[in-house]
Amino acid sequence: MGPRQPPCDSRPGAAYLHITADQAEPTAATVRAALAGTLTFPHRAREVRVHRFTNADGPYWAADPDFHPDGTFTALHLYPATRIRPNSGYTDATRPFLNTLLAHKRARGLGRRDEFTAATGADVHAVLAALAAQAQELDPVDTAAAAHLREQVHPQIRAYAAVLERAGYPPRLFFSRAFTIDTGQIVNQGRAEHLFRGLTGTSGEPMTPREERGSAW
Numbered sequence: 377m378g379p380r381q382p383p384c385d386s387r388p389g390a391a392y393l394h395i396t397a398d399q400a401e402p403t404a405a406t407v408r409a410a411l412a413g414t415l416t417f418p419h420r421a422r423e424v425r426v427h428r429f430t431n432a433d434g435p436y437w438a439a440d441p442d443f444h445p446d447g448t449f450t451a452l453h454l455y456p457a458t459r460i461r462p463n464s465g466y467t468d469a470t471r472p473f474l475n476t477l478l479a480h481k482r483a484r485g486l487g488r489r490d491e492f493t494a495a496t497g498a499d500v501h502a503v504l505a506a507l508a509a510q511a512q513e514l515d516p517v518d519t520a521a522a523a524h525l526r527e528q529v530h531p532q533i534r535a536y537a538a539v540l541e542r543a544g545y546p547p548r549l550f551f552s553r554a555f556t557i558d559t560g561q562i563v564n565q566g567r568a569e570h571l572f573r574g575l576t577g578t579s580g581e582p583m584t585p586r587e588e589r590g591s592a593w
Contacts, residue, residue, distance in 0.1 A: 389425030394439060394452070396420040396518050418516040424452070429585055432578040434458030441585045447488030448475040449560065453584055455575045463574030467561060468521070469584065472529050474558035476506045477551060492551035500537050500550050507533060563587050 395410045397419035409415045424439040439452040451469040455461060478488050480503050486492055492499070507530045514522035540550055549555040562568045564576050564583045572583065582588040 387427070389427040392424050392426045392439065394422050394424045396521075398517065398519055420517050422450075427585075429588075431583070431588070432581045433461040433576055436583075438585060446482070447478050450475070451584070451586075458577075460577040461575065462577055465573065465575050467572070467575065467583070469561045471558050471560055472507060472510065472525055473503075473533050476503055476510070477556075477558075480506065481551060489553060491548065493548050495547040495551050497541070497547055500541075500547050503550075504530065504534055504537065560586070563590075 393410060397417055399417040400406050400419065410421065426437055426439045427441055428435060428437055437454045441451045443449050449471040452466060453469060454466045455464060457464040480499065481488065481490065481492055484492065507525060511522045511525035511530065514525065537550060562571060564572060564581055569576060569579055576583060
């Protein structure tokens, strides 16, 4: 990849079925039931393309590491422990606000880059309500993700919407890609390093292919 170029891989990635479920046990029986579509507990399933990358800490994998054609972003990065990387784990780089904002625009017949000039306060409140509904839907499936939405994402977006309204900015700016920017997950720089909880052993080392692109200048 080069400056200002999207992440790319030499291969198209391998097809996987991503199952999210608090009640799922990592067993062969669970895998067979997932593939057969016979899981009996609350879960979410989606097909993903998994790519292998490498940084200074060693290999890692990313499921759907770039934006989808409709502009949404649901990347998942998985890191095995290595001689340099202290811990194994994952980062879910899904952008709930961006995805919900784009879904609302699509429902109004707008493309992801279109300006929503006719937006009203009701449209802003609809996005906030949709985020709250997502948290409720996630409760039986992924309690950690539901809590993140409810306790971190929704309050910040609600505060942002309130500030725009109080400052007298029109609702269309809430939906404008030139004004409202969802930058995604943190990067491995400075004091943010400890937030990765041992998934990185090299200070300043890019953790994702998109972060790698930004550091290649």
